Amino acid sequence: xxxxxxxxxxxxxxxxxxxxxxxxxxxxxxxxxxxxxxxxxxxxxxxxxxxxxxxxxxxxxxxxxxxxxxxxxxxxxxxxxxxxxxxxxxxxxxxxxxxxxxxxxxxxxxxxxxxxxxxxxxxxxxxxxxxxxxxxxxxxxxxxxxxxxxxxxxxx
Ligand code: HEC
Numbered sequence: 448x449x450x451x452x453x454x455x456x457x458x459x460x461x462x463x464x465x466x467x468x469x470x471x472x473x474x475x476x477x478x479x480x481x482x483x484x485x486x487x488x489x490x491x492x493x494x495x496x497x498x499x500x501x502x503x504x505x506x507x508x509x510x511x512x513x514x515x516x517x518x519x520x521x522x523x524x525x526x527x528x529x530x531x532x533x534x535x536x537x538x539x540x541x542x543x544x545x546x547x548x549x550x551x552x553x554x555x556x557x558x559x560x561x562x563x564x565x566x567x568x569x570x571x572x573x574x575x576x577x578x579x580x581x582x583x584x585x586x587x588x589x590x591x592x593x594x595x596x597x598x599x600x601x602x603x
Contacts, residue, residue: 523559523596531597534590537582546603556603559595566591 535544538554546555554562568574569583586594 523592523600527593527596528600529597530590531593531595531600534586534594535597538594541578544601546601553603554598555601557595557598559592559599562595562598563591566594 541551542554543549543551544555546553554565557565565574566579566583566586569576569579570586572580574580
C-alpha cells in the first residue's frame with residue numbers, strides 16, 4: 448500500500464517530496480477512513496427508524512374484537528309454523544289474515560310472545576271477552592306456540 452503511491456510517482460520527484468506525498472496520501476486515507484466512520488454511524492441512526500417502525504407496529508391500536516351479537520332467538524321450525532297456519536283457520540273467520548281490522552282487532556304480524564300473552568289473558572280471565580275466552584281455553588300450550596309462530600311469520 449505504501450509502495451503503490453511511490454510507484455505511481457514520476458521518478459523525477461526527490462525522496463523528500465515522495466515521502467511527503469506518501470504521508471499526504473496516508474493522511475488522506477486515514478482521513479477518509481475516519482470520515483467513513485461517522486458515515487457508518489450515520490447508518491446506525493437509521494436503525495432508530497427501524498425501531499420507529501417497530502414502535503409503529505406495536506403502537507398500531509389492536510382492532511377491537513368484533514362485537515358479539517346477541518344470540519338470535521331460535522327460529523320456529525317450518526313444521527311448527529305449518530301447524531299454526533292450520534290452526535289459524537279457527538281464527539281467520541274473525542281475524543282477517545291481511546291484518547285489516549273489521550271491528551275485530553288484527554293479529555297478523557304479532558310476535559309469538561304477544562299473542563301468547565293475550566291468549567293467556569283470555570284464558571285466565573284477566574282479559575274478559577266471552578268469545579275469546581272460550582277460544583283460548585280450547586288451545587293447548589303447543590297450539591298457542593304454533594299459532595304464535597305462524598302469525599309472527601306473517602307480514603302485517
Ligand atoms: C268468533 C270470532 C273470533 C274468533 C273465531 C277468534 N277471535 Fe280472537 N278476538 C275476537 C274478538 C271479538 C276480539 C276482541 C276481544 C276484546 O275486545 O278483548 C278478539 C281478540 C283477540 C286477540 C287480542 C287482540 C288485541 O288487539 O288485543 C287475540 C290475540 C286473538 N283474538 C287471537 C285469536 C286467535 C289466535 C284465534 C284463533 C285460535 C282467535 N282469536 C279466534 C274474535 C274472535
